[in-house]
Amino acid sequence: MAPERVAVRDRAAFLRRADHRLLRVAALAGLLMLWEALTRIGFIPALFLPSPLGVLRELGEMTASGQLMVHVAASLRRLVLGFAAGALAGVIVGIATGFFSRAEAVGQPLIAATFPIPKIALLPLLILWLGIGEPSKVAVIALGVFFPMAINTYAGVREADPLLVRAAVAFGAGRWSVIRKVILPSALPMIFAGLKLGAGTALLLLVAAEMIAADSGIGFLVLHAGNIMDTTKLMVGIVCLSLLGVLSHWMLARFERLAVPWRHT
Amino acid sequence: MRVIVDRLSKSYRDRSGQDLVALDGIGLTVEPEEFVAILGPSGCGKSTLLNIIAGLLPATSGDVVFEGERRPGQPLTATVFQEFALFPWRTARANVEFGLEELGLPPAERKERSARFIAMTGLEGFESRFPHQLSGGMRQRVGIARALAVDPAVLLMDEPFSALDAQTRTLMMEELLGIWERARTSILYVTHNIQEAVYMADRVVVLSRRPGRVLEVVPVELKRPRHEGQLGESAFLLAAERIWGLIKSQAQAALVEGKS
Numbered sequence: 001m002a003p004e005r006v007a008v009r010d011r012a013a014f015l016r017r018a019d020h021r022l023l024r025v026a027a028l029a030g031l032l033m034l035w036e037a038l039t040r041i042g043f044i045p046a047l048f049l050p051s052p053l054g055v056l057r058e059l060g061e062m063t064a065s066g067q068l069m070v071h072v073a074a075s076l077r078r079l080v081l082g083f084a085a086g087a088l089a090g091v092i093v094g095i096a097t098g099f100f101s102r103a104e105a106v107g108q109p110l111i112a113a114t115f116p117i118p119k120i121a122l123l124p125l126l127i128l129w130l131g132i133g134e135p136s137k138v139a140v141i142a143l144g145v146f147f148p149m150a151i152n153t154y155a156g157v158r159e160a161d162p163l164l165v166r167a168a169v170a171f172g173a174g175r176w177s178v179i180r181k182v183i184l185p186s187a188l189p190m191i192f193a194g195l196k197l198g199a200g201t202a203l204l205l206l207v208a209a210e211m212i213a214a215d216s217g218i219g220f221l222v223l224h225a226g227n228i229m230d231t232t233k234l235m236v237g238i239v240c241l242s243l244l245g246v247l248s249h250w251m252l253a254r255f256e257r258l259a260v261p262w263r264h265t
Numbered sequence: 266m267r268v269i270v271d272r273l274s275k276s277y278r279d280r281s282g283q284d285l286v287a288l289d290g291i292g293l294t295v296e297p298e299e300f301v302a303i304l305g306p307s308g309c310g311k312s313t314l315l316n317i318i319a320g321l322l323p324a325t326s327g328d329v330v331f332e333g334e335r336r337p338g339q340p341l342t343a344t345v346f347q348e349f350a351l352f353p354w355r356t357a358r359a360n361v362e363f364g365l366e367e368l369g370l371p372p373a374e375r376k377e378r379s380a381r382f383i384a385m386t387g388l389e390g391f392e393s394r395f396p397h398q399l400s401g402g403m404r405q406r407v408g409i410a411r412a413l414a415v416d417p418a419v420l421l422m423d424e425p426f427s428a429l430d431a432q433t434r435t436l437m438m439e440e441l442l443g444i445w446e447r448a449r450t451s452i453l454y455v456t457h458n459i460q461e462a463v464y465m466a467d468r469v470v471v472l473s474r475r476p477g478r479v480l481e482v483v484p485v486e487l488k489r490p491r492h493e494g495q496l497g498e499s500a501f502l503l504a505a506e507r508i509w510g511l512i513k514s515q516a517q518a519a520l521v522e523g524k525s
Contacts, residue, residue: 167346167352170319170344171340181363185352262395
């Protein structure tokens with residue numbers, strides 16, 4: 001038999017995934033351009049879908065008149081207050097139920113029982129309790145953030161490496177030292193996952209609450225613009241909301257990189 | 266300080282409700298500045314013994330007593346763990362300072378002490394790295410520095426080098442002997458590796474497999490400071506052979522059983 005010479009060929013080439021950065025930008029730009037073109041030739045009536053440039057123009061005008069700022073500021077205030085209160089309470093309850101068996105025995109069934117309630121359904125009750133003003137809206141957002149935070153933090157605490165806990169105790173750490181120096185940093189990645197989850201929920205509840213009972217805020221703006229069939233203004237509201245979502249996610253990711261440096265370097 | 270382990274027993278209740286004797290009437294002492302190895306096949310409860318001495322696990326019966334002069338604030342034990350157990354969110358220096366924080370030392374003294382032990386363990390230049398940025402050998406140096414920094418009455422080491430590759434392990438053994446000469450502390454060193462035990466220890470406490478009992482305490486008559494050349498000396502070979510003779514049948518039993 002004649003000796004054979006076979007060069008080895010890279011058989012896994014088709015599995016490698018390229019980045020296609022240009023394609024990513026092109027897809028987004030293409031969609032916007034198509035949308036602009038379709039509205040410009042009158043294929044889609046502006047009442048149904050205003051053109052992207054039209055929305056941009058309206059955004060500029062509303063910003064200049066200060067009208068937009070009023071709504072954005074009102075929403076931002078509710079969002080930040082509710083998010084902070086809910087996140088803080090969630091982390092505290094999550095750590096308590098994760099670490100102390102008594103707190104777990106009390107807290108777990110309560111959380112399991114109340115977690116499935118759609119939080120927006122509680123808004124009327126909260127309005128009865130706290131009035132139609134800001135506190136009820138902040139409270140419904142806080143409630144929505146509280147549950148993912150408490151559940152994620154609990155899971156993060158439970159996942160803390162028992163070896164590290166033992167090592168800390170071996171070096172003289174007591175209960176509070178263990179919580180502060182081992183449990184909390186161990187749970188941080190899960191806490192951040194909860195924050196990101198909570199940010200989405202917070203935005204959802206913000207808009208819902210503002211649509212139900214508010215005379216300011218982006219949710220109100222969107223609903224009101226829809227009622228008077230000002231689609232461009234409505235779209236401005238939606239753009240603001242999506243920007244708010246993107247921005248909060250980006251900020252949390254930045255914050256996470258700062259707070260959890262051992263995971264990223 | 267002298268460590269005295271007196272008639273120490275530990276039994277567990279396993280899942281089927283049966284009592285399982287892990288340690289049975291263990292007695293041993295570690296003299297000040299002595300290097301004692303505890304050696305046994307897997308499943309002899311050597312890590313359990315170390316955990317009881319460290320106060321991380323209650324004994325079923327018997328006592329662990331520390332006797333002698335204790336410096337103010339001196340912890341009885343500090344442990345070097347097999348899997349290093351470094352805090353991933355702390356840099357090498359912050360890991361070394363962990364025990365010092367718990368001792369309540371002021372920052373200036375923490376810094377001074379951590380710097381001293383970082384130098385002693387050859388970690389200079391790596392102080393600001395996180396554990397995941399260090400090799401296995403360097404990580405265990407941090408583990409050793411963290412334990413030595415609190416100046417314990419006895420240093421407990423639980424198979425500290427078994428997670429390292431063979432070459433690193435050999436180097437770390439020599440390194441540890443050097444550190445021990447300088448730090449002048451007593452060491453209780455758990456291992457299943459006969460070479461390791463004989464090469465480093467003054468005495469080797471050989472444990473039997475389940476239940477863990479002291480089979481024999483084998484003294485090692487090798488001169489100090491020790492070096493690799495002694496691995497061929499007859500004193501080394503005799504001690505190693507003696508120990509292997511004691512545990513060979515038990516190691517075989519462990520092998521057949523598969524899991525420890």
